[in-house]
Amino acid sequence: MSTAEASDSAWKAANSSTFINVVMPNLRNLMPRTLDGQITMEKTPSYFVTPEAPRRIYNMSKDTKLIVVVRNPVTRAISDYTQTLSKTPSLPTFQALAFKNTSVGTIDTTWSAIRIGIYAKHLENWLQYFPLSKFLFVSGERLVSDPAGEMGRVQDFLGLKRVITDKHFYFNKTKGFPCLKKPEGRGKPRCLGKSKGRPHPEIDKTLLLRLQEFYRPYNMKFYQMTGHNFGWD
Numbered sequence: 001m002s003t004a005e006a007s008d009s010a011w012k013a014a015n016s017s018t019f020i021n022v023v024m025p026n027l028r029n030l031m032p033r034t035l036d037g038q039i040t041m042e043k044t045p046s047y048f049v050t051p052e053a054p055r056r057i058y059n060m061s062k063d064t065k066l067i068v069v070v071r072n073p074v075t076r077a078i079s080d081y082t083q084t085l086s087k088t089p090s091l092p093t094f095q096a097l098a099f100k101n102t103s104v105g106t107i108d109t110t111w112s113a114i115r116i117g118i119y120a121k122h123l124e125n126w127l128q129y130f131p132l133s134k135f136l137f138v139s140g141e142r143l144v145s146d147p148a149g150e151m152g153r154v155q156d157f158l159g160l161k162r163v164i165t166d167k168h169f170y171f172n173k174t175k176g177f178p179c180l181k182k183p184e185g186r187g188k189p190r191c192l193g194k195s196k197g198r199p200h201p202e203i204d205k206t207l208l209l210r211l212q213e214f215y216r217p218y219n220m221k222f223y224q225m226t227g228h229n230f231g232w233d
């Protein structure tokens with residue numbers, strides 16, 4: 001995979017708790033053979049929240065670099081719900097799924113859209129196998145507001161030359177998101193597909209505040225663990 005392909009692949013994995021697994025050269029593993037000068041990347045959103053994943057990846061290669069894209073867990077939950085709703089239009093409302101009891105505000109932590117956003121808990125599991133230095137946490141919010149900046153961090157983390165820069169992005173007003181372009185003027189600009197950046201349903205403000213409150217201690221713990229304040233609170 002070239003530098004540009006690696007960066008492009010990381011950029012496409014845009015959402016929160018998307019997980020990218022990067023295998024460095026000359027390691028025996030179950031991924032495609034990686035030659036000198038190449039890196040192999042694999043992206044599976046559910047790795048980060050799968051209890052068996054850290055042990056399995058560690059056993060495959062303890063030198064694997066891990067990239068996690070995280071965004072505000074409240075927005076993440078709504079995005080997750082929006083995605084499911086697009087496939088299952090008969091789905092109950094967001095609030096019916098997120099709250100066991102809306103009047104007292106008890107949150108249903110067994111619902112995956114809620115559980116996935118408890119990043120500190122998932123990270124604890126990973127840190128039993130991999131040191132923090134093996135991780136890069138990419139801000140889902142900054143990936144939208146400053147895609148080149150976040151991609152700069154990704155390229156540095158992977159030890160790649162900074163090939164993807166500001167010149168490769170432009171803001172597409174229709175899409176409402178940054179899209180990719182070839183700075184040399186060759187090739188068509190390319191936005192992410194229709195399933196990325198969909199409008200979210202409107203959720204009652206009180207319920208949103210309750211959810212924000214629920215995540216706050218976990219977010220604080222996550223900031224502390226990663227040494228990075230993502231600014232969600």
Ligand SMILES: Nc1ncnc2c1ncn2[C@@H]1O[C@H](COP(=O)(O)OS(=O)(=O)O)[C@@H](OP(=O)(O)O)[C@H]1O
Pocket residue numbers: 012013014015016017018045078079080082140143144177178179191192195196197198
């Ligand atoms: N440039 C650009 N264009 C479009 N969308 C962007 C972009 N950067 C980040 N995002 C955010 O990515 C969110 C979708 O990611 P997914 O959750 O589907 O990714 S993944 O399947 O987990 O890889 C998607 O979430 P939703 O807005 O809820 O659709 C976007 O907010």
